[in-house]
Structure formats: C-alpha cells, structure tokens
Amino acid sequence: MERVIESKDLLEAQSHVWNHIFNFINSMSLKCAVELGIPDAVHSNGGRPISLCELANKLSIPSTRIDHLRRLMRLLVHSGFFTCQKIKKGDGDGERDVELFLPTVNSSLLLKESDVSVSPFVLNMLDRIFTLPWHSLGEWFRQSNVPTAFEIFHGDHIWGVTKQNASFGDSFNEAMASDASLVGKLVASACIDTFCGLQSVVDVAGGTGTLARAIAKALPQVQFTVFDLPHVVEGLTSEENGRIAFVGGDMFEYIPPADAILLKWTLHDWSDEDCVKILKRCKDAVPPKEKGGKVIIIDMVMTSRESEHFKSEETQLFFDMLVMVLTPGKERNEKEWSKLFTDAGYKEYKIVNALGVRSVIEVYY
C-alpha cells in the first residue's frame, strides 16, 4: 500500500529536492560574480559599504540592469559572500530603503590580486569543459570500457584536453597555481617542519611551480625541481640562481632523484593501480628513511563523522565526485592510502592534519 505522506513532510521534501535541483545556481552565481569583478569592487571601496548604484557604476553595468544586480547580490549575501545593511534615505513621501553591501572573509578569497585568491579556480572548475561531462555521468555508469564521464563527453582524457586546448590548459594551470599559492602559504606557516633538513625536493606533477616557489622562499637552503608534462613546463626557465629548476617528463617513466618527492593534488587523479606505479617511481627516486628520504603527499584523507579530524563531509564528498567525473582517481580514506603505500613497498607513513580538508602525508621506506 502506498504510504500517505503528511502535507507538511511533503512540502519539506519538495523544498529539499528543489534545493538540490538548483544547487548549481550557487555555483553559477559565484562564477558570474567573479567574472563581473564584484568582489574586487566591494572590497576596494575604501572600507565603506557600497550601494548598488556605485557598484553598477564601478562594474560598467547599465542602469537597466540595477534591479537584476540587486537580485544577484541578494543571493550572494545569502551565500555568505557579502553582508547587506539597509538605511533610510530621503524623507516624507520620498523616503526609501537603500541597500549597502560589505565584504566578508569568504569574498576576500575571490579578489583577483591576492596570494590567497581562488578566483582562477572558480572560473576554471566552472568552465563548460568541466561542467558539461556531468551530463554524461548516467551514461558512464552503464559502461565499463570508458574510464571517465569526461572522456565520454570530450573523447579524450583531461591531460589530452588541457594539452590540445591551450587556453583551457592555461586556465587549468592558473587554477592549480592559485590553490598552490594558498597551500604554499599554509605549509610555510603550519607544517614547514616536514621540509626541514631536506636539501633537494622534486615537486612531481608540480604544474608551473607555484608551490615550489612558496616553500623555497621559506627554506632558502633547499633545491627544488618542478617536474610536469613537457608542454606544462615549456618556456619556464630556472629561477633563484638555479635553486628552482623545471624539468619536463612523464612521471610513469622517470622521476628525477632528490631527498624528497612532493606530490600535491596528484594521486587523487589516478586509479589505485597507477598510484602504485607512481609511488614505486618515487621510491626509486628518494633514499630510505635512515638516509633522510621521504615522499610528501598533499591530498585529502577522507574522514568519518566519528573521527576527531572530521572536517567537512560535504566538501570531501564533492571532491570525490569531482575526481570521479574528471579522472580515473578517487579521494581515499586512511585505510586506502595505507594499502597503496604497502603495495608500493613503503614501510611507514605519518599523517599531519594541518591543511583543513586536506592533509600532509609523509611516507618512508
């Protein structure tokens, strides 16, 4: 017999479903705000709250769009990117409410010229090239011969598309660099001990070198090599009198030797089988623990609600789905990481929970 749902529960369930249907509106409104430059305009108002007219003026938005801008700002206030104060202006019949907007710490991460800006990440992750493959997810579940929904949609894997489409590739590298800049700042302040005593580090799949630059600044004695696919490091020349060098290659073939290998946001892009191959290559490149060798991984360690390190279940679940759609990889819990290390021939590991939803994992053999 069909269960009778109370009207109140029915309406709550309807709201729940609607909010999930329209969750993308949060993402797309955020993207629009970054494209228009709203965060910079609100933050650079000399510490004063900004009115809609001033905002529209600064952004060259025509007066016919002011009411639409008000509606976008209302959503962004609801999402925690700005706050809004209402003041009364005029008097008598001419009295009206004027809305004034102020920045929040969340929108300070969206400023263009900031070393903790995530704006390039917003724009790249919400690019059509990354969002359209979600429409192929259902189809992908019914197949077993195509590694990702991304590949069903684009006919090539992510590293093929970032190579072929140069402007998308540049946008991807900028997105990664923006995250590396923020992480570099956190590593330098919260877990620089991980790098102390090392003389050389290879940042494998290190993109265009932002993380290496940030850590090199904090540790002037360390020699860094940034290793990535040849087209990613093409044209990048050594910096800091040769203390930061760039090498192009394929990490499945060869990894240059060093005291430590750094792998940030790399292993989550790969299957268990490929991670073991990469980790074995890393093992060939570093000395054993007693000679000071280690592999340093910066990635997520999925935690459960019961864990004392539980951070944000939703962020972790989102990232796991993201890497599932775009790559053959996954976000892993400690048990899954531990198995990879054992399978690749490592003896020990240590997890440092110093980077929010991500961790630093030191691995030794």
Ligand SMILES: C[S@@+](CC[C@H](N)C(=O)[O-])C[C@H]1O[C@@H](n2cnc3c(N)ncnc32)[C@H](O)[C@@H]1O
């Ligand atoms: C998710 S990005 C991470 C970049 C950087 N570690 C960071 O966190 O900012 C993954 C990187 O892996 C690189 N990559 C993919 N396949 C590779 C391979 N076979 N050998 C070396 N690098 C590779 C990509 O070019 C890209 O820069």
